[in-house]
Every structure is written in structure tokens, then in C-alpha cells.
Amino acid sequence: MPTTTYYRHGLRRMAGRDTGQGHRAATPLELLFDLTFVAAFGVAGNQLASAVAHGDYAAGIGGFCFAMAAIVWAWINYSWFASAFDTDDWLFRVLTMVQMTGVVVLAIGLPAMFESLERGQPVANEVMVAGYVVMRVAVIAQWLRAAHGSPRYTAVAKTYALTIGIAQVGWVILLFLPLDPLGFLIGAVIVSAIDWSSPVLAETKGLRHGGTTPWHAHHIVERYALLAIIALGETVFGTLAAAQEVTEAEGWSVASIMVIGLGILMAFALWWVYFLVPSAPILAVRRSKALLWGFGHIVLFTAIAAVGAGLHVIGYVYDEHSHVSTLTAIVAIAVPVLAFLVTLFLLHGWLVSELLGHAARQILVLALPVAGIILAALEAPLWLCLLAIVASPVAIVVSYELGAWRGLEAQLDRALERASRRSGDVRP
Incomplete structure (x- = not known):
């Protein structure tokens, strides 16, 4: 490999990685990305322990499951995308760091969400949703890059971008609705179903068009x-x-x-x-x-x-x-x-x-x-x-x-x- 390829981080076309590449390992950027989840897991775990200690079992367990599902889903989306399309150029790095910022913002919003659940008030998820949207907007940008980078993956990448985008609109709508915990749960299930359907819809479409994501x-x-x-x-x-x-x-x-x-x-x-x-x-x-x-x-x-x-x-x-x-x-x-x-x-x-x-x-x-x-x-x-x-x-x-x-x-x-x-x- 020429040394300029190693040192230069100029924009590169997202043509898809080789699924059979030897010695493929996690990158330093992926390890840095994971560090933000140490903090997010820690906040969620502390909130669950505190809720259990105070006898708020339903609120604690419900809030913890909701928080973990959002946190892990964000991690999964990034990791599978990076496995298939990581170019390690400067834009990929910046968009990854934007997602990391979103994780931190989401973690900051967890205590307020748990507290509102414990009090039976409308769910205070404004900061959480803000962090989640920051993450997902960066993900959409990455998928649009992949759609532009290779005709083979255009169908699957655009389907991911569209489905994720619709889900984000749903989360923002929920943000402005004064829902009690039960109402929020119903709304969250509906929006999550849209969000989580993205791999099924996109990969199925990719099969028909000859280009499923080339993860390793x-x-x-x-x-x-x-x-x-x-x-x-x-x-x-x-x-x-x-x-x-x-x-x-x-x-x-x-x-x-x-x-x-x-x-x-x-x-x-x-x-x-x-x-x-x-x-x-x-x-x-x-x-x-x-x-x-x-x-x-x-x-x-x-x-x-x-x-x-x-x-x-x-x-x-x-x-x-x-x-x-x-x-x-x-x-x-x-x-x-x-x-x-x-x-x-x-x-x-x-x-x-x-x-x-x-x-x-x-x-x-x-x-x-x-x-x-x-x-x-x-x-x-x-x-x-x-x-x-x-x-x-x-x-x-x-x-x-x-x-x-x-x-x-x-x-x-x-x-x-x-x-x-x-x-x-x-x-x-």
C-alpha cells in the first residue's frame, strides 16, 4: 500500500468494502466511538439502580429498557455501516464524531427521562431525542454518501436513508406531544418499529437489485x-x-x-x-x-x-x-x-x-x-x-x-x- 494512501484522508468514494478481506479488525475510530457508550451504559445503569432502590420498579425497568434499546440500536447502525462502507476519509471521521456527540447528548438526557417516569409525568425526553436525532441525521448523511458512491448499493442505501429519516420525523413529533408514560410507550413502539424495519426493508430491496450491504x-x-x-x-x-x-x-x-x-x-x-x-x-x-x-x-x-x-x-x-x-x-x-x-x-x-x-x-x-x-x-x-x-x-x-x-x-x-x-x- 502506498504511504500516501495511509496518511492522506481526502474524500474517497464509498464503493463498499471487501467481505473477504483478510485480517480485518476494528479501527481506532471505532474504538473511540465505543468509548461514548461506556458513559451511556453507565448513566442508564446508575438510573436503574437508583430507581430500584427507591421502589420505582416499573419506571426504572421501563426507562432502562427504552434507553438501552436506543443506545444499542444507534451503535448497531453505525457498526454495520462502518463494516460495509468505512472509507476513513475526513468526512467519514467527522460524521462519526457527530454521532458520538449525539450519544453524549442522549446520555445527558437520561436522568430527566427517568425522573419523569418515576413521577408519572409526561415523558421528559427532549434532550434524549435531540441527541438521537443528531446521531441519526449523521447516519442518513453516511447512507446518502454510500448511495452516491456505488450504483450497486444505491437501492439499499437510499432505502436505509428514507426509512431512518421517516423514523426521525416520528421521534420529533412525539417530542411535541404531551404524552403520559403509557401514551409515550405506544408512540415509541410505533416509531421504533419503523426505525427497526430499515434493515429488513433495505436488505430485501438490495437483494432484488443485486447489492446487499457488504459487511465483513x-x-x-x-x-x-x-x-x-x-x-x-x-x-x-x-x-x-x-x-x-x-x-x-x-x-x-x-x-x-x-x-x-x-x-x-x-x-x-x-x-x-x-x-x-x-x-x-x-x-x-x-x-x-x-x-x-x-x-x-x-x-x-x-x-x-x-x-x-x-x-x-x-x-x-x-x-x-x-x-x-x-x-x-x-x-x-x-x-x-x-x-x-x-x-x-x-x-x-x-x-x-x-x-x-x-x-x-x-x-x-x-x-x-x-x-x-x-x-x-x-x-x-x-x-x-x-x-x-x-x-x-x-x-x-x-x-x-x-x-x-x-x-x-x-x-x-x-x-x-x-x-x-x-x-x-x-x-x-
Whole structure:
């Protein structure tokens, strides 16, 4: 590669990236982009923990799910576009930084949105919507660049731009309607359905016109893995927040050490479980699997971040100014852990076109977080309840390393063999 190609960032035509490019990795700009989501996840998690601590369960959970869906969807849109059309020219960089600014603005608006939900007032989402529109306007500009850059991708790129644009008009309309939480929920579902339909509509149109987006399987899997790690960072932050309250209330007792140690172990175990099975080999040969796999990660990332918020709630149990029960904190951790495990189980089954074997082992793994809730209801020590929950992902890791990997490897091999016999399913 000539050195001028490396150093010069002049405008380049968006002709689409090579889907088979070797050694394709995340760029420094993508890593910088991800940093803004560290802040957004952190604000959303803190707001959820605070709402749970004050007994505002519906408002906290509803606001958290809405915030995470908006945050992760914005990340997904950028990441898939960059995987297919990243030119690394100055305009691509500037528009990416505009999107990053939008993420920061959206995060600034989260506390006001949560507070309005907790009070049952019209949803105060003005700042959130402003940040989201900033992000999406930049995305529209990128898609119009792609439409102009290559006739092959004109149809798919224009469909993305049009659908996203209609959705943004919908969000702005909702902004000016004095809706209560229920009314806002209905409106948000309608507008989100339009927004989230863009990949289905655009890629279907691209199929008819011979040009679906040329995303890179190994690159996109790496990008998702990096966001999973960012979400897992919330479990570390949640543990640190809890540790401050626990050690202040009890000092370095056996119970406090167990709670802190188990919180850290939770982060390690969830990371290990997420990376047990590689997704890239399947997506590289079965590109039709990508849409549902990508959407499913919205639930997965939300669940991981919610685990961090649940660990944060433990701190409120030890806060003398709060009145949070052990049961509340344990439920706040157990439910998202279950959501994480079930979602990951289903996504793996979707990729390899078969479910995991050893049903008894799967049931046992999923029963452990439930056991933690039961122990909390029976007023067992908090650390013992948390141990039951953490034992669930740890059991998966231990089982895998002791030999269960052979079954997963066999599933992957069978899926790849089936894909090789269906050459018509592999599209450029």
C-alpha cells in the first residue's frame, strides 16, 4: 500500500468494502466511538439502580429498557455501516464524531427521562431525542454518501436513508406531544418499529437489485464482542459501587469480601460464557443468519448492563438511608443473568440451526439463579444468594472446559458442513 494512501484522508468514494478481506479488525475510530457508550451504559445503569432502590420498579425497568434499546440500536447502525462502507476519509471521521456527540447528548438526557417516569409525568425526553436525532441525521448523511458512491448499493442505501429519516420525523413529533408514560410507550413502539424495519426493508430491496450491504463477518463479530466487553464493564462498576457501601457498613468482613469477590467473579464468568463459541465462521457462510443474530444482541447487551445495575443495588442494601431488601437486590441480579443465558442459548441455536444437548444440565444451570431468589426469600445471607447466581455461568464454564466443548464443536462443524452444501445461501 502506498504511504500516501495511509496518511492522506481526502474524500474517497464509498464503493463498499471487501467481505473477504483478510485480517480485518476494528479501527481506532471505532474504538473511540465505543468509548461514548461506556458513559451511556453507565448513566442508564446508575438510573436503574437508583430507581430500584427507591421502589420505582416499573419506571426504572421501563426507562432502562427504552434507553438501552436506543443506545444499542444507534451503535448497531453505525457498526454495520462502518463494516460495509468505512472509507476513513475526513468526512467519514467527522460524521462519526457527530454521532458520538449525539450519544453524549442522549446520555445527558437520561436522568430527566427517568425522573419523569418515576413521577408519572409526561415523558421528559427532549434532550434524549435531540441527541438521537443528531446521531441519526449523521447516519442518513453516511447512507446518502454510500448511495452516491456505488450504483450497486444505491437501492439499499437510499432505502436505509428514507426509512431512518421517516423514523426521525416520528421521534420529533412525539417530542411535541404531551404524552403520559403509557401514551409515550405506544408512540415509541410505533416509531421504533419503523426505525427497526430499515434493515429488513433495505436488505430485501438490495437483494432484488443485486447489492446487499457488504459487511465483513469477522469484523462485525469483533465489534459486537467489544461492545459486550464494554457492557461487562458495568458489572465491574456495579461491584465497585457496592463495595464502597458494603465496606463502609461492615468493614472487611467475610460477608463483604464474599460479596465483592462474587461480583468480580460474575464479570469473569459472563465474559467466559459469551466467548465460548465463535460466531464469525457461521456468519461468514450463512449471511442470512445475521439479521436476527444482530437484533438479539440488543437483549443480550441490555441484560449484561442490567447485571451491573443489580450489583450496584447491593450497595443500597447496606446503605442506612435506603430500605432495600436482600430479595430486591438478588432479583435485580438473577433476572438479567437468566435473560443473558437464555438469549445466548437461543442465539447459538439460531446460528448452528440446532439447540444445545444435555437438557438436564441446561435446566440445572437456569435453576441456580432461581435458587438464589428462593434463598433470598428465605432470608439467607446475601453472599450465599449471590453465590447461587454466580454458580450458574461458572457451571457452564467448568462444564465446557471439562469436555462439553466437544458437543459445541460438533454443532459448529455440522453447521459449516450444511452451509457448504448450500452454496446458494452464501451471498457476497
